[in-house]
Amino acid sequence: MPRFLIAALATFFVMFLLEPLVLGLGRLLGFYAIVGERQCKVYMLFGKVITVLDEPGLHFLWAKMGVKAPIVNWLGRCHEIDLRLDQEYIRSTPVNSEEGAPMGIGIWYEMQISDPVAYLFKNADPRGSLAANISNSTVRCLSNMKLADMLENRHHMSQTVRDEVSATSLEWGYRLGSIYIRKVHFRDAAMIKGIEAKVVNRLRQVTSAIKQDGANQVSIITSSAERQAAIEFAKAAALRPQIVGAALEKISQDREHPSERGRHHAGAKERILAPRNPGRAGTRPGQSGCTGVGRFARGE
Numbered sequence: 679m680p681r682f683l684i685a686a687l688a689t690f691f692v693m694f695l696l697e698p699l700v701l702g703l704g705r706l707l708g709f710y711a712i713v714g715e716r717q718c719k720v721y722m723l724f725g726k727v728i729t730v731l732d733e734p735g736l737h738f739l740w741a742k743m744g745v746k747a748p749i750v751n752w753l754g755r756c757h758e759i760d761l762r763l764d765q766e767y768i769r770s771t772p773v774n775s776e777e778g779a780p781m782g783i784g785i786w787y788e789m790q791i792s793d794p795v796a797y798l799f800k801n802a803d804p805r806g807s808l809a810a811n812i813s814n815s816t817v818r819c820l821s822n823m824k825l826a827d828m829l830e831n832r833h834h835m836s837q838t839v840r841d842e843v844s845a846t847s848l849e850w851g852y853r854l855g856s857i858y859i860r861k862v863h864f865r866d867a868a869m870i871k872g873i874e875a876k877v878v879n880r881l882r883q884v885t886s887a888i889k890q891d892g893a894n895q896v897s898i899i900t901s902s903a904e905r906q907a908a909i910e911f912a913k914a915a916a917l918r919p920q921i922v923g924a925a926l927e928k929i930s931q932d933r934e935h936p937s938e939r940g941r942h943h944a945g946a947k948e949r950i951l952a953p954r955n956p957g958r959a960g961t962r963p964g965q966s967g968c969t970g971v972g973r974f975a976r977g978e
Contacts, residue, residue, distance in 0.1 A: 708747035723754035788855030797851030
């Protein structure tokens with residue numbers, strides 16, 4: 679049991695205490711250096727660049743620097759540079775259109791360090807200089823454009839600014855990525871209010887025109903329907919005498935008029951009720967004194 683505790687304590691001491699001390703001493707003496715992903719290390723000694731490590735991984739400095747490796751961390755300097763893609767947005771760069779309207783342009787751009795040595799020594803503030811260069815190029819290239827083109831052709835404006843800035847950015851160690859004009863706006867408050875008033879008035883005019891056009895369409899449909907109804911009623915009124923005349927003509931062509939047929943039935947009824955021989959006193963049993971029934975039945 680004591681041996682197990684001794685081994686555990688020794689392992690803890692070596693792994694958690696001795697190992698960091700040994701690795702730190704090795705880095706301090708320049709035995710090795712570790713470069714992370716999208717990272718660069720520039721070693722300088724006596725004002726000169728000795729080596730640049732831009733590949734991620736483990737590097738042995740003795741093989742790259744020779745005898746300068748043990749003293750570079752003591753007498754020299756190591757610059758750690760971030761090579762990741764960076765983004766920045768410049769708000770409301772003032773420009774004037776061809777019509778004299780004060781406009782503001784918002785520019786979004788990407789940048790990445792391509793030359794660490796140029797980034798460190800060719801410009802004291804490369805990031806600020808790049809932003810100022812993009813702003814100046816925007817004012818120089820996009821001023822005096824027509825207002826309609828400035829509000830519509832953002833892709834062409836972005837390409838123009840990028841072509842203007844790319845050459846200068848490479849001299850400062852930057853590789854310029856995408857440049858995009860994200861926003862074009864008016865800077866004068868009075869002009870903005872005037873434009874808003876014009877837009878509101880125009881919307882009111884369009885709305886009233888739409889309402890009037892709808893009312894006109896309804897009136898046209900209503901008048902057309904009334905006209906068609908009047909035509910159909912006139913046709914019906916014109917056909918009425920013809921229909922009534924045809925009906926009367928058909929009635930007149932019948933064999934016997936209903937009034938004559940009624941008088942015929944009345945006369946037959948009178949003949950049924952009148953006796954055949956009114957002066958004859960007696961009749962035989964079973965013999966009727968009226969013979970009109972048989973005649974009426976025979977159609978006489």
